[in-house]
Amino acid sequence: MEGERLLESSHTVPAIVKMNQKSTHCRCNVWVLTFTVILLGTTSIWHSGITVSRLTSSEAGYLEPEVRIALSQNKHGSGDTCLSIPEQGRFDCYPERDRVVTRKLCEQRGCCFAQDINDSSGVPWCFYPPNFPSYILGNRTPTELGEVGELTRKNKTYYPRDILKLQLNVMFETDHRLHIKINDSSNPRYEVPIEVPRAAKKATSPLYTVEYSEDPFGIVVRRRSTRTVLLNTTVAPLFFADQFLQISTLLPSAYLYGLGEHRAAFLHSVQWNTLTFWARDTPPQESINLYGVHPFYLSLEPDGKSHGVFLLNSNAMDVALQPTPALTWRTIGGVLDFYIFMGPDPNSVIQQYLEVIGFPSMVSAWGLGFHLCRWGYESSNATWEVVKQMRKAGMPQVHTSNAISYQDAQWNDIDYMTDYRDFTFDPKNFASLPQLVADLHTHGQQYVMILDPGISSSQPPGSYWPYDEGLKQEVFITNASGSPLIGKVWPGLTAFPDFTNPDTHQWWFENLLQFHKAVPFDGLWIDMNEPSNFVEGSESGCPSNELENPPFVPGVLGGRLRSQTICASVKQKVSTHYNVHSLYGLMEAKASASALMKIHKKRPFVISRSTFPSQGKYSGHWLGDNRSEWKDMYFSIPGILNFNMFGIPLVGADMCGFGGSTTEEMCVRWMQLGAFYPFSRNHNSQNEKAQDPTAFSESAQAAMKRALLTRYSLLPYLYTLFHHSHIWGETVARALLFEFPEDRNTYSIDRQFLWGRSLLITPVLEPGASSVAAYFPRGVWYDFYTGSPLVSTGEFIKLPAPLDTINLHLREGEIIATQEPATTTWVSSGNPLHLLVALSQNTSAKGCLFWDDGESLDTYERNNYTYVEFTTDKNELTSKLLHVNVEATYIKVGTVSVFGVKFQPSKVIVNGSPVPFSHSSNQVLIVDKLHLPLEKEFYISWS
Numbered sequence: 026m027e028g029e030r031l032l033e034s035s036h037t038v039p040a041i042v043k044m045n046q047k048s049t050h051c052r053c054n055v056w057v058l059t060f061t062v063i064l065l066g067t068t069s070i071w072h073s074g075i076t077v078s079r080l081t082s083s084e085a086g087y088l089e090p091e092v093r094i095a096l097s098q099n100k101h102g103s104g105d106t107c108l109s110i111p112e113q114g115r116f117d118c119y120p121e122r123d124r125v126v127t128r129k130l131c132e133q134r135g136c137c138f139a140q141d142i143n144d145s146s147g148v149p150w151c152f153y154p155p156n157f158p159s160y161i162l163g164n165r166t167p168t169e170l171g172e173v174g175e176l177t178r179k180n181k182t183y184y185p186r187d188i189l190k191l192q193l194n195v196m197f198e199t200d201h202r203l204h205i206k207i208n209d210s211s212n213p214r215y216e217v218p219i220e221v222p223r224a225a226k227k228a229t230s231p232l233y234t235v236e237y238s239e240d241p242f243g244i245v246v247r248r249r250s251t252r253t254v255l256l257n258t259t260v261a262p263l264f265f266a267d268q269f270l271q272i273s274t275l276l277p278s279a280y281l282y283g284l285g286e287h288r289a290a291f292l293h294s295v296q297w298n299t300l301t302f303w304a305r306d307t308p309p310q311e312s313i314n315l316y317g318v319h320p321f322y323l324s325l326e327p328d329g330k331s332h333g334v335f336l337l338n339s340n341a342m343d344v345a346l347q348p349t350p351a352l353t354w355r356t357i358g359g360v361l362d363f364y365i366f367m368g369p370d371p372n373s374v375i376q377q378y379l380e381v382i383g384f385p386s387m388v389s390a391w392g393l394g395f396h397l398c399r400w401g402y403e404s405s406n407a408t409w410e411v412v413k414q415m416r417k418a419g420m421p422q423v424h425t426s427n428a429i430s431y432q433d434a435q436w437n438d439i440d441y442m443t444d445y446r447d448f449t450f451d452p453k454n455f456a457s458l459p460q461l462v463a464d465l466h467t468h469g470q471q472y473v474m475i476l477d478p479g480i481s482s483s484q485p486p487g488s489y490w491p492y493d494e495g496l497k498q499e500v501f502i503t504n505a506s507g508s509p510l511i512g513k514v515w516p517g518l519t520a521f522p523d524f525t526n527p528d529t530h531q532w533w534f535e536n537l538l539q540f541h542k543a544v545p546f547d548g549l550w551i552d553m554n555e556p557s558n559f560v561e562g563s564e565s566g567c568p569s570n571e572l573e574n575p576p577f578v579p580g581v582l583g584g585r586l587r588s589q590t591i592c593a594s595v596k597q598k599v600s601t602h603y604n605v606h607s608l609y610g611l612m613e614a615k616a617s618a619s620a621l622m623k624i625h626k627k628r629p630f631v632i633s634r635s636t637f638p639s640q641g642k643y644s645g646h647w648l649g650d651n652r653s654e655w656k657d658m659y660f661s662i663p664g665i666l667n668f669n670m671f672g673i674p675l676v677g678a679d680m681c682g683f684g685g686s687t688t689e690e691m692c693v694r695w696m697q698l699g700a701f702y703p704f705s706r707n708h709n710s711q712n713e714k715a716q717d718p719t720a721f722s723e724s725a726q727a728a729m730k731r732a733l734l735t736r737y738s739l740l741p742y743l744y745t746l747f748h749h750s751h752i753w754g755e756t757v758a759r760a761l762l763f764e765f766p767e768d769r770n771t772y773s774i775d776r777q778f779l780w781g782r783s784l785l786i787t788p789v790l791e792p793g794a795s796s797v798a799a800y801f802p803r804g805v806w807y808d809f810y811t812g813s814p815l816v817s818t819g820e821f822i823k824l825p826a827p828l829d830t831i832n833l834h835l836r837e838g839e840i841i842a843t844q845e846p847a848t849t850t851w852v853s854s855g856n857p858l859h860l861l862v863a864l865s866q867n868t869s870a871k872g873c874l875f876w877d878d879g880e881s882l883d884t885y886e887r888n889n890y891t892y893v894e895f896t897t898d899k900n901e902l903t904s905k906l907l908h909v910n911v912e913a914t915y916i917k918v919g920t921v922s923v924f925g926v927k928f929q930p931s932k933v934i935v936n937g938s939p940v941p942f943s944h945s946s947n948q949v950l951i952v953d954k955l956h957l958p959l960e961k962e963f964y965i966s967w968s
Contacts, residue, residue, distance in 0.1 A: 106155055107137030113348045115139075115152035116261035116273050120299075120343065120355060122580050126151045134183045147297025158182075159241040159262035160191065170196040170227050171235075175210065176242055176263070184576050186267035195244075198224035200231050201368070201377050203246060207265065207272075207361040215359050215604040217339045218525070219611075219639045221381050232367040246365055253277055253326050256334070256365065260351060268575045270361055273353040280325035280772050281352070282760075283333075283670055284344055286317035286636070291663040291760060291775035295346040301580040303341040304607040304635045306557035306589050308650045308684065309660070313582045316555060316649055317636035318607040319671045320344070322352075323374055329766045333366040333374040335381065339607045339637065341586060343579040357575050358604055371763040372755065379672045379754035385641035386618070387751040388675050389628045390879030391471050392548070392645070392704070393743055394433025394850045395733055398473075401711030403440055405455040411435075412465065414719045416848075418726070431733040433849050434471040435461075436550060440711070441474065445515035446481045448491050448540045459544050469851040471547035473630065478554050478613055479519030482511055491536050492520065500529040502595050502602065505568060510595050512558040521556055521591060524612030525605055526598035534620035541624050548630030549617050551644070554610040555635045558590050567592035572603040610635025614644035627880045632704065636673060645675025645704050653682025653709070653716075658695050659790045663775045665702055669756040674747060676758075677702030681716040683709055689721050690792060690828065693728045697831035698788040700732035701780065703743070703757045728829040735809075735833070737846030737853055739784070741874060745842070746781045748875035752885060757781065764836075765802040768819055774800055783839035783863075783872070784809070787824065787832040797826040801834070805925065807863045809833035812924040812949035835924065838865035840872025840895045840902075845919075854879060857919025858959070862897050864925035870897040876959070878912055893959065897923070901966040913960035921965060923950040930967040942967070 118136035119126040131138040131151035140150045158180035165174040176191035192210035197203060204224075208214060233255070236245040243259025254277060261273035281293045284300050288309045293300075301314040309315055320336040336342075340358035347353075354361070366377035379385075397415070402408040415432050441458060443449040450458050462472045480492050480501070487493060495501055501509035501520040509520040522529045540546075567573050567587055572594035578586065586593040586603070593603040605612075614633045621629035631644035640646070648664045651657040661678035668676040680699030681692040687709070696718065699705050709716050718729045736743075749755040756763065759779040761771040777787045777799060785806060787799040801817035808815065815822070815834065824832050835841070840863070845856035862870050877890040884890045891913040894905045902921065926948055933942040933952055942952045950967060957963045 112148045115149050117149040118153050119151035153261055157262050162239040162242040170224055184266040184269040188265050191265055197228040197231050200228045203233050203365040205363045215600045217337050218599050255332050268357045269577050271355045276324055276350040276352055277326045279350045281322055283322040285319040285667045286315040288660050291666050292773045295348050295350045298346045300344045303581045304555040305582050306555045307582055316634050330369040331371045331374050332368050333378050335364040337362040341579045370766055375670055376754035382638040382672055383642045384754050385672055385674055385750050388747050389630050390850045391433045392630045395431050396434040396706035397432055397717055398436030398708040400438035405458040405461050409461045411717055418719055431737050434473050436473040438475050447476050448536045462545055469849045473548035473550055474546045475550040475552055477552055478522055478556050479514035481516035482520045483518040498528055498532050500532045502597055504595055510591055511564045512591055513560045523597045524616050530616040533616045537620045538624055551613050551617055551633045554613045556609050562587040562592040568594055570594055608637050611637040611640050618643040641672040646673050648678040650683045651679050653685040653687040665758045666760045669758045674750045674757040675704045677704035679708040681707055686713045687716050689725050692716050693725050694789050696729040697732040700736040701786045734846050738843045741842040741844050745875040768802050783836050783841050785834040789826045796823050799824050805837040806834040807924040809835055813947040835863040837863050838870050839863045840870045842874045857917050859920040862923040876912055903964040904962050906962055909960050916959045918955055918957040920953040926950040933967045935965050936963050
């Protein structure tokens with residue numbers, strides 16, 4: 026409860042006080058205080074007037090062995106004090122990457138120096154001593170939501186313009202959400218302009234407690250039920266200068282996830298690993314900042330519970346992880362605005378996070394089909410020919426083993442444009458583009474085009490409406506003189522729209538509307554929106570000022586904020602680019618989604634390269650310019666898992682790779698994996714050999730077709746998962762640990778993943794493999810194709826994996842709806858349903874189906890949908906209609922397959938009447954030719 030002290034002992038750390046309790050102790054400057062508390066255990070000792078107590082490692086959530094630390098009152102950076110701090114307890118005092126720190130530089134900052142030239146692990150040489158000055162907490166006052174306090178600093182730091190007086194605002198917003206905000210108490214500062222919920226009253230039964238160290242300031246957040254420490258910021262000093270904000274915390278374990286966008290394993294390494302956040306156009310590589318920024322992490326606790334932390338800040342930042350385990354947030358602007366989500370399981374953590382940033386929009390059904398693209402078709406006729414070949418291979422009358430057929434959308438890259446200018450199409454090479462799009466629509470297919478934000482600025486006045494009108498409406502980002510900042514992208518010299526300006530959204534809509542009249546596109550692919558710039562800053566360079574050259578620069582690729590983008594100091598409608606740079610893709614997506622809704626009066630389809638929290642409300646994401654390499658295939662799985670955590674479930678990677686040339690084997694395996702990306706697109710670069718499915722041998726095409734057929738058959742289930750994501754914030758592609766947090770074996774698994782809670786996907790990610798090692802959590806798992814059971818005790822099992830197969834398994838206790846696949850999602854939607862029932866060991870199962878017209882806006886919100894629950898218990902399957910609309914009248918349940926029926930039934934009864942059935946030796950009961958209307962409840966029993 027709020028009045029609890031930090032230590033459950035008569036010997037307490039005087040620096041730690043409860044909520045709403047005055048502190049009467051003397052000042053204690055001990056930055057290693059809590060770290061010492063964690064390491065030492067329960068007896069009080071005294072060292073030079075500093076009280077140190079003992080806290081067990083389990084109480085603190087600290088997993089490392091106990092180590093004694095001796096404290097002294099020596100001056101900063103000298104004596105036994107520095108030497109006594111263990112390596113894992115060192116918090117970096119000199120994080121600059123542009124120089125090698127020396128003893129002189131370090132001690133100029135008043136910090137400890139311990140050099141080890143033979144250590145390449147990343148242990149800092151320069152680190153904070155125990156008595157490094159920080160803020161003092163005082164004047165705490167209750168509020169309607171929690172309390173506010175005053176943070177004051179007496180000593181300036183080594184960064185310019187310290188803010189010496191801050192406000193701490195602790196808000197108990199809900200029982201499962203704590204909001205902590207540290208801001209300048211005197212002057213307004215930039216804050217991220219996205220909508221977040223405003224709590225009306227204080228939580229009555231919070232799952233957390235909050236405790237403070239007043240001098241030096243620190244905050245400790247515990248889980249009330251277990252007293253596990255989730256946050257403990259007493260381990261290092263708080264910095265809050267104008268352009269350098271830093272706060273550190275202990276972590277309850279080394280199991281940490283999220284913190285995107287980076288190319289890495291799903292489980293982050295905490296071995297001195299620094300992650301940089303600043304949107305950047307660069308092909309994905311390890312250890313660099315990439316296209317998007319998502320400062321959110323999910324942390325597992327020692328008992329398997331989990332919590333999440335979100336820093337709402339869009340400035341350039343580093344997040345430093347270390348094996349303590351601990352984490353340091355280090356940003357160069359804005360405020361420290363933290364949300365803590367209590368879970369207690371991973372799924373609920375994500376749902377609580379999305380309650381703050383917004384749930385994803387509902388995707389159009391066609392967006393879940395197969396998409397095909399390449400840069401380098403070079404003409405609309407060549408594009409059209411690829412579409413025709415896909416159709417020809419899949420026409421119903423062509424019964425060949427290599428039929429592909431399954432394609433919902435055809436895309437074009439920038440080669441469709443006239444000289445790469447937005448809102449144009451090449452009148453020579455793409456003259457037939459309008460006819461191609463009309464033909465796609467005739468066949469129930471869609472067309473998606475690329476747009477880059479850079480608008481050509483070098484055309485004669487009056488000849489290029491997007492630029493002329495943009496100048497007139499003043500929608501472009503301007504330099505200090507008030508003229509548009511001119512950079513260089515694909516069309517040459519370009520201006521950049523300011524999407525933080527509402528007028529720009531209207532201008533963007535007008536351009537799209539005009540182009541749609543000529544080429545009635547269905548979706549948008551917004552690329553290069555970090556924003557990317559082929560010159561550094563602008564054609565005329567950037568001014569030399571504190572925004573272009575801040576006192577600290579995070580580890581951004583290129584070493585400068587303006588590298589591969591525009592000047593940081595230019596002014597936008599909301600703030601300087603220094604503050605809003607990483608919001609560019611989000612704001613463009615918001616403008617694009619709004620425009621498409623106005624044009625089509627349907628759900629918008631937008632795929633964006635750059636992303637930021639709340640992006641899922643407006644767009645999906647693809648993982649960028651990958652390469653045709655096996656490791657890129659592997660990294661795509663952590664990528665899609667992370668973006669599902671970030672609230673952007675419509676995500677995928679370029680199947681078969683964008684850069685380089687694929688091999689047939691690689692492309693088959695990647696198409697198998699990509700068939701289970703939530704967003705499924707094959708795309709490659711110019712001057713590489715074709716990699717659309719029809720470009721390969723008949724056997725390869727057959728394997729690709731099988732994977733796509735399986736995807737299309739699963740669309741009712743996948744669509745239902747997207748509905749759950751839209752209304753509840755559930756993930757679509759899901760890490761195994763989300764469903765099995767009690768199973769520590771799942772914590773690092775990122776070569777397999779789940780769709781929802783039901784379907785386990787195990788791809789082959791290595792060349793020449795004919796088998797794959799799959800982890801199966803404890804329970805019964807059924808082969809998706811045959812229904813044969815596999816009983817696991819929680820173990821890795823070697824599975825056959827011939828080139829034409831991707832292994833899929835249904836989890837016991839689940840019911841999913843599948844459908845006879847057809848050439849597009851629209852054609853498929855009228856086919857009969859096939860229910861797959863995977864019985865648990867106690868012969869029960871459950872599932873559900875969401876159904877609507879697949880394209881209208883707000884069908885759930887307007888009650889224009891059907892929702893059916895399926896339940897199996899005691900050898901009877903029943904359907905229950907929770908809501909029904911006219912769309913349900915167009916669909917019937919044709920087949921039911923029940924996996925795990927261990928006895929040979931003597932009869933099967935459907936709605937009171939006996940029907941034919943079959944039962945196989947692998948315990949599968951099949952009842953077909955049912956013709957059960959979806960809009961009517963039914964029951965099926967067997968005995």
